[in-house]
Amino acid sequence: MTLSVNDLSYTYNRGLPTECCALHDVSFELSGGCVLSVLGHTGSGKSTLAQHLNALITAQSGSVAADGIDPAGGADARRSVRRRVGLVFQYPEQQIFADSVAEEISFAPKNWGADEEEIKRNVAWAAQAVSLPPELFPLHPHSLSGGQKRKTAIASVISAKPSYIVLDEPTAGLDCVSAREFEELISGFAGKGIGIVHITHDIELALRVSTSILILEDGRGVFYGTPGECAEFLCSVPVKGLVLPEVLELSKRLRSRGVIDTLEWTPEGLAGRLEEKWQMRTR
Amino acid sequence: MANAYKIALGQFIPADTPVHSLDPRAKIIMVMAVIILLFVTHTAAAFTLWFLLLMYVARLSKIPAGVLFSSTKPVLILIIFTSCLHIFSVPGEKLFSVFGISATKEGFILAFLISFRLALIVMYASLLTLTTSPSRISDGLEGLMSPFSRIGLPSHDIAMMITIALRFIPTLFEETSRIIKAQESRGADFESGGPVKRAMAYIPVLVPLFVIIFRRADNLAVAMEARGYRGGSCRTRLNPLRWRKCDSMAVILLGVLSALIIFGERLLVR
Amino acid sequence: MPRETQFILSGAEFSYPGSSGKVLSGIDLEIRAGEWVALLGSNGSGKTTLLKILSALLVPTQGSSFISGSSQDDAACGRKAPCAMVFQNPEDQIVASTLEEEVAFGPENLGCPAEEIRRRVTHSLEACGLSGMEKQLVSSLSGGQKQRLALAGALAMQPAAILLDEALSMLDPQSRRAFTEIIASEHAKGRTIVQVTHRIEEIRLAERMLLLKDGKIEFDMPREDFFRMRSEDLAAFGLELPPFEKLCEILRIRGLLPESCAADIGAVETYIYDAFGK
Incomplete structure (x- = not known):
């Protein structure tokens, strides 16, 4: 039983000068x-x-299926x-x-x-x-x-x-x-x-x-x-439009400088990783 | 969502054309004159000429004909209704009959002419709103009404009310479709059943629509106050109304064309 | 150089007509010209009401409020508003249908002559990164652009103070950043900024923080002191440290980061690299 989307595309105002492509070949599956x-x-x-x-919008191309049911039906x-x-x-x-x-x-x-x-x-x-x-x-x-x-x-x-x-x-x-x-x-x-x-x-x-x-x-x-x-x-x-969160940014910089070897994105996670490293060094 | 906005019916389309830059007062006068004159002319030939004039101005103002045609959608039901009324009620040469009521050839001709006229009225009015921003229309109306403010007509308030109302039309459409979607997504049924059942399904849409619109109107009033709005007195304008030579020319040209159409029609009918 | 006073509230109280509860009570506050002040607090702490009193949209029911006129007298055109406000929802503050008409609305109300309005429209749109879009329809803008347009409309009134009522809360991170940059440059030009928010991320540049709780100002402190507050203390005001500041706090508590190290990515990176890396 899954919610699945296959190659979904949708264009607003098709054929008008204000035409604008909102989705292009999007796919995923969720259980x-x-x-x-x-x-x-x-x-x-x-x-x-x-x-x-x-099903508020019907697919123009591609398909959506909830537990196998396609709203195009x-x-x-x-x-x-x-x-x-x-x-x-x-x-x-x-x-x-x-x-x-x-x-x-x-x-x-x-x-x-x-x-x-x-x-x-x-x-x-x-x-x-x-x-x-x-x-x-x-x-x-x-x-x-x-x-x-x-x-x-x-x-x-x-x-x-x-x-x-x-x-x-x-x-x-x-x-x-x-x-x-x-x-x-x-x-x-x-x-x-x-x-x-x-x-x-x-x-x-x-x-x-x-x-x-x-x-x-x-x-x-x-x-x-x-x-x-x-x-x-x-x-x-x-x-486009996504700014790397600061904790992840710091984690990325520290990894590239060899301080840690995995990416961390939560403050607790990164702090924990750094503490581990610190203990390893001081031991 | 951001750039996928829809063009609401008759909404201003900005462009840099001679029609757009005419004084809004001239445009309002001319459109009103044409609408009145449409009732003075009665033949298909005259309507065709009015239509050609409309198409010419539309081309000048770079408004696609399709947009202009689709502006008649809201009155389509009215057009169909009056057409049926005329087809079956005008006496004359019988063509066929439905439920014992006969449709006549004269009825068809009259229905066609009246529909043509109605569509022309709507399209001329849309031409005004398509080429003039709501604020310019409101400035124009205020200018035209200002002689009456001496006898106590609150011309500025009326004009501002019209501007705000025009500004809220697209908002009203957006909010309505959002609420319908929200209810549809929870199983509200707008698609099946007879016309009465379907109309009833829209009642729950109105309640939140009013709540939202009133709240937004409230917010807008505060925002206007915060920007120093105190009514009409001592307000200045970014683009003060200026009646130029070309405005006079346009009005005169329209006068001449109208006179020609009306005179030509009289000759033809005689 | 002592700066001129922009706002003074003394013993100000406020309650909405028809309700007995006080939204604000015992507010004594002085804000000087050119300050950047943040008003923080959870929902219902009275911060928006306080902002509306500063903008003269509301008048205190008790006590007094003083709002100074324009801070510097520009001989060229004295038509300036003491303050201008940007609200939360961009959709709800737009009056006109094209960008230039929208920005012109304020100066029109102030009674500026047409050439002056034109100049201000061009200038404000440029400051907000919307130049060349004068004739476009407002409805064709994205949410972030609409909010910048609202700011342009406020700037066109050449206010001594800009008041922001959760003006960033409906924007995505990128638009938020663009908006904050404009605010920062206006502040650098000497404008007073008063900003209401419940997100600490939005006020990293503010100089002075006012923490409100149940209609009272509980704390009034400079930025340095504020960023030294512990997350437990902030929670009482419905506030949460942004993840990066949270990380710094944990590291300090565990003794991995000295108090002296600034909560700035570059500084923390350098410190940790020097301490751990070699």
Whole structure:
């Protein structure tokens, strides 16, 4: 059971003077319980890719398949793809519309025709998964704080029990404490067997949470591999719009000067490596 | 997302052409005159001439004809509806009948002429908005309305309201499609069912749309205040309106052409 | 040379009409012309409200606020705003449809003559890396370009102070860098900068940090002191050290990096290479 994308291409305003290629021959494969981060500059085609996964956009060439179902197969196929793949938009304001948090979270299971019991169960499960306390259920979503709004948005997607979730920049605009919480949320979902596509331009975050990483540059997949390979790639090839994080940059410089022999991208990792080296020297 | 923006209907397309650089007051006067004159002419020949004039100006202003044609999309339903009404209600030579109501040849001719006129009106109006930025339109309107401000008409406020409304049109489209996508992605069904069911599916779209638009309007008001906006008094302009010789020439030329079309039509009909 | 005063707040309090809770209380603050001040704090600490008081969009409900006029009197054209603000969302602060009209909006409101507006438009767009795009549509710009346009619109008012309300938070790293460079060059020209944020990465160049908590200024310190704060203390303000500073902190705690070594990649690299490499 996988979410797979093969040679996907998409061009906006085809045939018009404003024609613009958003995706060009992009491929990847994601299984349940794994986290795929999609890295790229603004306008690299990340959001277009996200909308393909949820069948909001139909492939112009190439294909998308969720558990073997291709959304090109008509309205029914599109609906079953949406059922399997949940999409959380970048800004919760874009998707929140109900009068209360509970109603918002129950929107998706209702649409998929769940019965009353099941809806209740799903809502409780989803709220708990994002640690949204039940006291908030009767409140109006727009009266919540930024972090709580985002949790509501995520809960309202996972309440349909999708096999895969696509998160579009889930930490943009959040303060550090809330951003940290989301990181834990992502690994929590993966632990529950959900496949996650995580769209971001934060290299450090991607390196920390992912099982695999796809880098897009002007709509082309220029890299696809593990975080370790990704760190190597970023250190050797400049990618448009991506700035090498400082810890990785320092790690790269120290490696090239022979101080350490592996790349590290977390502060704890690099500090640990340096400490090891220091102890070896002083011994 | 960044550079894949769509052209909203009738939205300003910047270019450096004689049509773009005309005084917006001249353009507003001329478009209004043509729209009125379209109701004075009644024959296919006259409409064809108006159409040729439109195409010529479009070429001058480097607006692709396709963009101009597609600007009639929003009134397509209106055109079809009135056409049907005319085809089946005008008495004359019977061609065929549906449910006992007969369609007539005269009805078809009239429907064609009225659709032609309606499409021309919309395209002329779009030509104005395609070649004039919202701020210039608003300056032009303010200029044309300014004689009335002496009798208490808040001409600046009206013009600014129009500018902001025009500026919000693309925003409105963007937000609507975003919300529809967000709901569709969670299984909301906009595709199946009868027209009533489909229309009902759009109700949940309106609630967040209003919330978002009001919030954004609020933010914009604060941003305008922060940039020193205090209403019309003592505001200056980057491009103050200047009525030049070519503006007068354009208006006179249009007057002559219109007179020729109307006079020619009278001769023909007689 | 003592610098002129830009803002003074004394005993300022603020509460929104209809709500009893105070968003700000007991604010005593003086900001001098040419300073670069960062206002830090978690969501709901009152930092945006404080910024709005500085920009005169809000008036304190108690206490007094003084905002000085333009700092230097330019004889050529005195039409300057005391301060101009750039907001978080670029989409929400754009009034006009083309770039030049957008930048002209501020000077038009100040009543500048047409040639002066033209000069300011050209100059501001150039400063923000958007020259030659005067006639283009705003809708054709990317998010980062739109935010730079908003900054150009603010600069065209020739303000003594630029106020940034989380103006970087919706930008990607590259646009953020470009935007910060423009701010730095404006600061070098003597403009006061007041910046609201909850990300430490964005304020590495600021000279003075104000830490807000529950509507009060808890700390007011120069940059050097701020970057010596421990991550536990920062967490109380909803702040987290950026990864690189975090690395330096760990290394210092474990005795691998001396206090004297600056938190700068080049400096750390050189130190470690010298200590470890040979």
